[in-house]
Amino acid sequence: MQNQESPVVFDQERATSYDKRFAKVASLLDALHLLIRLVLSELPADARILCVGVGTGTELINLAQAFPQWQFTAVEPAAPMLDICRQRAEACGVASRCTFHQGYLDSLPALHPFNAATCLLVSHFFMQQDKRRNFFSQIAARLCPGGYLISSDVVSDMSSSAYRSLLEVWMRMLKYSEVPTEEAEKFRASYGRDAAVLPPLEVESIIASSGFDTPVLFFQTLLIHAWFAKRSTPA
Numbered sequence: 001m002q003n004q005e006s007p008v009v010f011d012q013e014r015a016t017s018y019d020k021r022f023a024k025v026a027s028l029l030d031a032l033h034l035l036i037r038l039v040l041s042e043l044p045a046d047a048r049i050l051c052v053g054v055g056t057g058t059e060l061i062n063l064a065q066a067f068p069q070w071q072f073t074a075v076e077p078a079a080p081m082l083d084i085c086r087q088r089a090e091a092c093g094v095a096s097r098c099t100f101h102q103g104y105l106d107s108l109p110a111l112h113p114f115n116a117a118t119c120l121l122v123s124h125f126f127m128q129q130d131k132r133r134n135f136f137s138q139i140a141a142r143l144c145p146g147g148y149l150i151s152s153d154v155v156s157d158m159s160s161s162a163y164r165s166l167l168e169v170w171m172r173m174l175k176y177s178e179v180p181t182e183e184a185e186k187f188r189a190s191y192g193r194d195a196a197v198l199p200p201l202e203v204e205s206i207i208a209s210s211g212f213d214t215p216v217l218f219f220q221t222l223l224i225h226a227w228f229a230k231r232s233t234p235a
Helices: 012-021 027-039 058-066 079-091 129-141 161-176 181-190 200-208
Strands: 048-052 071-076 098-102 114-120 143-154 216-221 224-230
Touching: 027 058, 027 143, 027 216, 027 224, 048 058, 058 071, 058 079, 058 114, 071 079, 079 098, 129 143, 129 200, 143 200, 161 181, 200 224
Parallel strands: 048 071, 048 114, 071 098, 114 143
Antiparallel strands: 143 224, 216 224
């Protein structure tokens, strides 16, 4: 994973308040985490999972509690976020099954192939499609043949009336979450400028051209879309 600046700097203060800030709308993503568990439920009992851009570790904790023998590698460039992920894993009693790596994929040591990788709300920060494709290709290279990618991002056709309508509801969601108005407006301004908000078919094409079979859209809530895709098996 090449260094990619996020429009949001996750310093200690922001990392500490991150989960609390969006606690009021956490239920919006509860269904996503349930569906991720179902998608990956047929993996081996001792599966190895790569969590890219793990943040505070919500998907890692969710999966680790559901599958008590799985092993996890958490990759996160922001030290304060990774510290919280580690603390949460320790509090939940799953840290012994986790490896924590501060940095990007390109600095992660070579490891045994993973059975699956999660990448939630990360790839849209790659503004150039070739860099986004390279990011997914790096994930594919670390997966077993047939291994799963779970990817979610902010996705929409920004030229459409549907995007404008959904964006207004999205802004109401931020207001309901008690995000300050000035910060919420910064989020709005960042879409298309600091976050590559692309139509769903374009995102699917990028994933499919990065070493994966055709992605399957399995979740949408407002602007967030999530796909699963299997690493292509050589003919």
